[in-house]
Amino acid sequence: MIKKKGLLDFISENTFIHILLSIVLGFLVGAIFLAVMGLSVGAAYGRLLNSVTSLKGFSYVVVYSVPYIVAGLSVAFSFKTGVFNIGAEGQFVMGSMAAAIVGILLPDLPKPVLIPLCFLAAMAVGALWGVIVATLKIKRGINEVLSMIMFNWIAFYLSNFIAGIPAIHNTGSAEATKNISANASMLFSKDFIKSAGLAPTANWGILVAIVVMMIVWFVIEKTTLGYELKAVGSNRFAAEYGGINVNRSILTALAISGALGGLAGALQLMGMGGRISVFSSQEGFGFAGIVVALMGCSNPFGVFIAGLFYGALIYGGSKLNLVGAPTQLINVIVGTVVFFIAISVIFRYVKFLKKKPKESPRPAAPAPGKEVAEK
Amino acid sequence: MTAFVNSLGIILYATLVYTTPLLYAALGSCFSEVSGVVNIGIEGMMTAGAFTGTVVAYFTGNPWIGFLCGGLAGAFFGMLHATATVKLGADQTIAGTAINMLGPGIVIMIAKVLFDSTDTIPLTATQKIPKLFTGAFDTTTVFGRFMDNVFATYASTYLVFAAVILVWFVFYKTRFGLRLRACGEHPQACETLGINVIAMRFLCVCLSGFLSGLGGACVTMTISTQFRPISIVGQGFIAIAAVIFGKFKPHGALIGCLLFGFCSGLKVVLGGSSGVDMQLLSMIPYVVTVIVLILFVGKSHVPAANGKPYVKSK
Numbered sequence: 001m002i003k004k005k006g007l008l009d010f011i012s013e014n015t016f017i018h019i020l021l022s023i024v025l026g027f028l029v030g031a032i033f034l035a036v037m038g039l040s041v042g043a044a045y046g047r048l049l050n051s052v053t054s055l056k057g058f059s060y061v062v063v064y065s066v067p068y069i070v071a072g073l074s075v076a077f078s079f080k081t082g083v084f085n086i087g088a089e090g091q092f093v094m095g096s097m098a099a100a101i102v103g104i105l106l107p108d109l110p111k112p113v114l115i116p117l118c119f120l121a122a123m124a125v126g127a128l129w130g131v132i133v134a135t136l137k138i139k140r141g142i143n144e145v146l147s148m149i150m151f152n153w154i155a156f157y158l159s160n161f162i163a164g165i166p167a168i169h170n171t172g173s174a175e176a177t178k179n180i181s182a183n184a185s186m187l188f189s190k191d192f193i194k195s196a197g198l199a200p201t202a203n204w205g206i207l208v209a210i211v212v213m214m215i216v217w218f219v220i221e222k223t224t225l226g227y228e229l230k231a232v233g234s235n236r237f238a239a240e241y242g243g244i245n246v247n248r249s250i251l252t253a254l255a256i257s258g259a260l261g262g263l264a265g266a267l268q269l270m271g272m273g274g275r276i277s278v279f280s281s282q283e284g285f286g287f288a289g290i291v292v293a294l295m296g297c298s299n300p301f302g303v304f305i306a307g308l309f310y311g312a313l314i315y316g317g318s319k320l321n322l323v324g325a326p327t328q329l330i331n332v333i334v335g336t337v338v339f340f341i342a343i344s345v346i347f348r349y350v351k352f353l354k355k356k357p358k359e360s361p362r363p364a365a366p367a368p369g370k371e372v373a374e375k
Numbered sequence: 376m377t378a379f380v381n382s383l384g385i386i387l388y389a390t391l392v393y394t395t396p397l398l399y400a401a402l403g404s405c406f407s408e409v410s411g412v413v414n415i416g417i418e419g420m421m422t423a424g425a426f427t428g429t430v431v432a433y434f435t436g437n438p439w440i441g442f443l444c445g446g447l448a449g450a451f452f453g454m455l456h457a458t459a460t461v462k463l464g465a466d467q468t469i470a471g472t473a474i475n476m477l478g479p480g481i482v483i484m485i486a487k488v489l490f491d492s493t494d495t496i497p498l499t500a501t502q503k504i505p506k507l508f509t510g511a512f513d514t515t516t517v518f519g520r521f522m523d524n525v526f527a528t529y530a531s532t533y534l535v536f537a538a539v540i541l542v543w544f545v546f547y548k549t550r551f552g553l554r555l556r557a558c559g560e561h562p563q564a565c566e567t568l569g570i571n572v573i574a575m576r577f578l579c580v581c582l583s584g585f586l587s588g589l590g591g592a593c594v595t596m597t598i599s600t601q602f603r604p605i606s607i608v609g610q611g612f613i614a615i616a617a618v619i620f621g622k623f624k625p626h627g628a629l630i631g632c633l634l635f636g637f638c639s640g641l642k643v644v645l646g647g648s649s650g651v652d653m654q655l656l657s658m659i660p661y662v663v664t665v666i667v668l669i670l671f672v673g674k675s676h677v678p679a680a681n682g683k684p685y686v687k688s689k
Contacts, residue, residue: 033481037488084468142668143677146619149612150661161654281608291476294469326487331480339455339473342465
């Protein structure tokens with residue numbers, strides 16, 4: 001039977017549409033929660049929209065997004081190469097601290113030297129964090145998820161420890177590091193920010209994020225290295241049979257992924273924070289990177305958009321308490337979005353809506369049809 | 376000598392208290408992983424259990440009802456995870472990540488509605504899980520005080536050690552356990568023998584949610600007295616780590632949890648008095664784990680079909 005592709009077929013086959021539908025459903029579930037709590041859905045979502053669409057609000061969103069985008073690229077890169085970089089959190093923390101140390105101890109270097117140096121330090125330490133895990137996996141067969149969880153915590157406490165060292169620690173009362181040198185800061189000049197009406201933390205980090213996105217895309221899609229890494233990611237044994245050194249690939253993949261995670265930390269520090277606090281619990285930028293990578297389908301451009309979206313939700317969400325809605329609503333919305341992306345296979349069944357109910361649906365989906373049809 | 380015995384008693388006490396929640400969650404993780412479903416949503420399930428347990432105990436005044444409801448809240452999120460991964464063949468990592476956002480997100484929102492704060496109201500002593508054997512030992516002697524420190528502990532701790540034995544028995548000595556393990560190794564072979572792999576895995580993931588929920592409830596109903604957004608942070612992942620450390624066996628997970636629990640206990644006891652830096656002290660469990668892995672454990676056998684959605688052939 002030959003039939004024309006209709007709208008329903010289009011909806012059921014297009015990944016981008018699936019993600020849009022997931023986002024819609026996420027907001028729908030959020031609305032249900034708001035309604036149950038007796039809050040005005042219009043007021044809350046209106047507030048969310050308002051706070052991210054003004055020029056100042058949007059500049060906040062861009063600033064917030066940068067670390068999410070780059071952390072997302074780190075995780076997405078690992079997904080493409082068949083490793084799950086749940087250690088982005090640790091790489092982020094270590095990268096951030098490495099950049100802080102350089103930015104505090106070498107304050108007099110000129111901007112064009114100091115900023116790249118901070119980036120390099122962050123990427124090197126992030127890569128090191130990835131390489132340690134990869135080495136443990138290759139040499140001793142230690143499960144990478146387990147060692148990454150350990151190294152996330154080691155990074156967390158190590159960062160807190162370094163922040164307490166006298167040469168690094170804040171001279172004031174704050175439980176934090178000193179501020180990094182102005183020469184390591186990526187902020188726009190105060191006058192420019194004021195005259196343009198941007199957020200006080202407006203910086204050019206987003207340009208770095210765009211460059212990184214292009215490079216990641218280029219490496220994955222256009223180089224032999226990317227081809228090999230992807231081959232290992234899709235079928236380790238076939239890749240090995242084809243003459244690819246699988247162990248070296250894992251090492252390279254985790255080193256690059258780690259470097260990106262570290263860079264994300266540096267961007268957060270040099271763009272927004274300016275110093276690192278002593279934290280009582282993990283900040284979760286790396287875990288957010290996982291969410292962003294998933295929402296962006298591990299595609300560099302998708303991750304960029306997803307990062308902006310996530311940044312908008314986080315920034316907009318921080319304004320929700322002004323209308324009495326809890327900030328946590330954002331987690332519920334994003335959680336629902338990710339959940340529906342996970343089960344996006346259900347959207348493929350849309351096309352069976354128009355068929356006779358007798359026919360048993362048999363798409364290429366990896367799920368037994370019956371349960372889904374009942375939904 | 377007396378001081379040493381006292382300290383030892385307190386360290387052992389703290390070890391047991393900190394091991395308990397991890398162990399519940401780790402047993403849960405065992406069920407899920409061994410049946411072939413990766414469950415990184417343990418963290419979210421624990422948070423749901425922690426909140427529900429305290430709130431129900433606060434409103435009913437009965438810690439056991441609270442404890443049970445904590446488990447059920449975890450089971451609810453386990454069911455969500457099972458529906459996505461087992462019934463719909465979703466990517467298990469993605470679904471688990473979603474659970475980790477949904478669990479805390481939903482309960483903290485409910486906390487805001489109920490208490491107008493992200494923290495719950497602290498439980499009173501009778502609303503907490505009761506301690507067993509208090510007053511059973513003569514605390515005037517050194518030995519008695521040691522026994523009192525170690526054994527006059529929360530009922531949930533005794534329960535979890537019983538649970539380890541039970542789970543071990545179920546895994547290795549019952550038909551159900553054999554089938555469960557087979558589902559994680561070779562689901563196709565199971566299906567040909569008439570085992571319903573889908574139902575089996577669904578049940579195991581729900582059970583893993585239930586146990587994680589109990590673990591979460593233990594945190595807020597024994598170690599602390601109230602739920603706060605940072606009550607659980609990271610413990611779910613530590614439980615998963617303990618299971619991988621223990622090579623996906625309940626008795627192995629026990630050792631992993633004891634290791635983390637002991638280090639947490641040590642931190643609590645040494646933290647105040649000694650001159651050791653708190654941050655470095657806190658790092659010990661993770662460094663020790665890595666060292667133990669390098670020296671002794673090495674490669675762990677992951678259930679062969681772990682992480683792969685099972686597609687029933689038609």
